[in-house]
Amino acid sequence: MGxxxxxxxxxxxxxxxxxxxxxxxxxLHTTTYWYYRACRAAVLGAGGHLSGPFAxxxxxxxxxxxLSLLELRDDLALPDPRxxxxxxxRLAGRYPSLNLLNLEAVVVGQxxxxxLWLSPGTTAGVxxxxxxxEGVDWRTVTVPR
Numbered sequence: 012m013g014x015x016x017x018x019x020x021x022x023x024x025x026x027x028x029x030x031x032x033x034x035x036x037x038x039l040h041t042t043t044y045w046y047y048r049a050c051r052a053a054v055l056g057a058g059g060h061l062s063g064p065f066a067x068x069x070x071x072x073x074x075x076x077x078l079s080l081l082e083l084r085d086d087l088a089l090p091d092p093r094x095x096x097x098x099x100x101r102l103a104g105r106y107p108s109l110n111l112l113n114l115e116a117v118v119v120g121q122x123x124x125x126x127l128w129l130s131p132g133t134t135a136g137v138x139x140x141x142x143x144x145e146g147v148d149w150r151t152v153t154v155p156r
Contacts, residue, residue: 014038016123018116019087021045022130025052026154027087033128033152040088042119043095044112050081090119098122106141113138120147128152 017037019027024041027033028049041049083089098118103109109117116138120127127142127149134151142149 016040016125018042018119018123018125018127019045020116020127020129020133021048021052022132022154023128023152024049024087028084038088039086040090040119040123040125042112042115043089043092044115046083046089048112053081090115090122094122095119102145109137109141113141117141117145117147120149121145126150130154 015034015037017034018040019033021041023033024045027039033039095115095118098121099111099114102114102118106114113136116127119125120142125148127147129138129149129151131151131153134149139149
């Protein structure tokens with residue numbers, strides 16, 4: 012049996028890139044939209060749920076932290092839109108009000124047979140219910156801060 016296949020949400024992606032403490036030995040993935048949101052938080056930052064962790068990094072290290080997001084490590088995989096986009100369109104037929112970010116998360120979980128690791132903020136939304144309905148494994152991962 013190979014390593015656990017995991018999809019990190021945007022907040023956990025930031026944690027992994029800043030601290031590197033999540034999922035040792037796991038095969039790590041994220042989605043394009045979660046990656047975008049993490050990069051946007053790093054570049055624009057406002058001290059919120061996503062950009063707050065960058066404020067906790069020393070001023071000299073903030074540039075390195077931001078670049079780590081803009082130049083995603085090779086061991087953090089992104090989905091192929093040739094596979095995800097058609098599947099997202101099909102899924103949208105079943106969930107017409109689901110936004111693109113959540114459609115992609117569900118589809119990536121399905122295509123990879125992965126477990127989605129979701130931060131508490133993400134689990135407060137509609138995504139967990141759709142994941143359950145679609146048979147995609149997920150769990151809440153709390154960042155120790």
